[in-house]
Amino acid sequence: MTVQMDGGELCSCGKRGCLETIASGKGAIRLAMERLKDPGVSSGLRRIYEENQAVTAKDVFDQAAEGDPVAREIVEEIVRYLGYGIGALCSIFNPEAIVIGGGLSNAGKMLIDPLHKYVEQFAFPATAKDTKILLAKLGNDAGVIGAGYLVAQHFNEPIEM
Template sequence: MEDQKIIGVDLGGTSIKFAILTMEGEIQQRWSQQTNILDEGSHIIPDIIESINHHLALYDMKPEQFAGIGMGTPGSVDRHNGTVIGAFNLNWKQLVYPKRDIEAGTHIPFYIDNDANVAALGERWEGAGDNQDDVTFVTLGTGIGGGIIADGRLLHGVSGSAGEIGHVTIDPNGYLCTCGKHGCLETVASATGVVRVARDMAEEYAGDAKLKVMLDDGEEISSKIVFDLAKEGDQLATAVVDRVSNYLGLALANIGNTLNPAFIVIGGGVSAAGDFLLDKTRKTFEANVFPNVRENTKLRLATLGNEAGVIGAASLVLENNKD
């Protein structure tokens, strides 16, 4: 098995990323293609099979040279049966059978998990997690997802919902979340949440901050604009970032107190704000964690970027061959 390779597949609503890796996690080949979600996403699995087979022929490789294919996907995943349902950005409204179809089409063992879990595995294996046995990953994007690795194992929970960090409650009287409850972290610290906080705070703000002017003029803003203005010293933007960082730090402190991982790794688009976000979040985190956790659980920014998905997907093969 040492000389075999692994294929990682990161399936998203816009693109599908592929990589061939060594068993040590080194990427040897990478490619990607657009995701064709037409006809209820019925082209996606055949496209993946065709792409893998095409590239194996291109590199003069055979199925028996591979220990497996791992794939991260949106939606509700049944890991044991290799099925997915409810991946609406893929147009998969009905049950889909990736494991059955991809194994039949490529003759390579196939493993699948939720995309946030897979990104957590990637950051743990080759990124900011330093391959520690206890790592929690939080991704701040359009929504907020997460993955928890404890004692070297990815946690799934009884119904696959472990790691739903975006739905940690930080304000019981807060915004209504798409999940149906109020005050989820996702409503204030995701990319859309930051904009929502900015709009609400601008209504109460009486100064002449640039962010206030932009919002009053009806300009479209993004979380990046808010953070960039805060870095420039804009008073309203700074107040928004302080509030968002406080909520995030509080949620991460609760996670730290519950799990005491070596690292809580922060990734996703909002994390592009970098140390500016991390430093503010860390202050609230450290003020709200148990002293021993403060000493031993550290916040870090993710390092793999777009490669986290394919690297983590590939590591599913190793995860499933542990026993």
């Protein structure tokens, strides 16, 4: 889903400005590294990068939880774009629930609580009010568990010859 009309980052799908380039673990890392290019930026993320030569999405959310202003700015940007995307989906499809999985779902309430504000801002009022926003219970294991389930279903069905 394109959320940045001005171009944005190149996505793995080949387009620019996709939600995935911002509201994902890779997006959080990219946003952090962009902020750290400025040597004048003071942040716990800089310390983490200097110690590990890397920053993770978990580092971004952990630093935001500790009050780091740069990390908070990044989380706010992620949540705003995610809210925009979910708001659009709610307005079009009026779903009963939206389930958020993947690495960002590990942020828990830090992601979900402010997300409601943006979904309400961007979606039709009735759909925003009625749509539940939930965190996936299977996290990053959902794909593997789903594949295992499909295999199990396949072997429980009679094989036609």
